[in-house]
Amino acid sequence: MTELQTMTTGWAPVCPAEELAAEGSRKAVDLPSGERCVVLNVEGRLHALSALCPHRELTLEGGLVRDGEITCPWHRARFSVETGKGTRASRWALKTFDVAVVDGTIHVQEKEDAS
Ligand code: FES
Numbered sequence: 001m002t003e004l005q006t007m008t009t010g011w012a013p014v015c016p017a018e019e020l021a022a023e024g025s026r027k028a029v030d031l032p033s034g035e036r037c038v039v040l041n042v043e044g045r046l047h048a049l050s051a052l053c054p055h056r057e058l059t060l061e062g063g064l065v066r067d068g069e070i071t072c073p074w075h076r077a078r079f080s081v082e083t084g085k086g087t088r089a090s091r092w093a094l095k096t097f098d099v100a101v102v103d104g105t106i107h108v109q110e111k112e113d114a115s
Pocket residue numbers: 053054055056057058072073074075076077
């Protein structure tokens with residue numbers, strides 16, 4: 001049995017891991033649930049966040065990533081790439097997803113304790 005066969009059905013493939021191997025790379029993907037998420041390589045670690053800003057449901061796929069935060073390009077709300085929680089007194093939070101690399105492919109799934 002391969003590792004992939006042991007994964008639950010909630011995991012969705014994103015892309016080959018080599019596609020996001022570079023620091024700062026990112027890729028947005030539509031999940032089977034209909035949600036869109038963005039996978040980011042931040043300092044060599046992969047993070048997956050909802051691609052829609054909770055403020056006005058606009059895309060933050062192109063948001064600036066710096067110091068562990070992604071900044072929404074529309075009205076500048078900032079979110080931790082690690083937890084999805086708003087920073088700098090923002091009351092909003094982004095949904096986060098678990099990320100795994102299996103057999104060279106990045107997969108994401110919804111966290112059971114998503115905030
Ligand atoms: S849509 Fe993101 S801060 Fe307004």
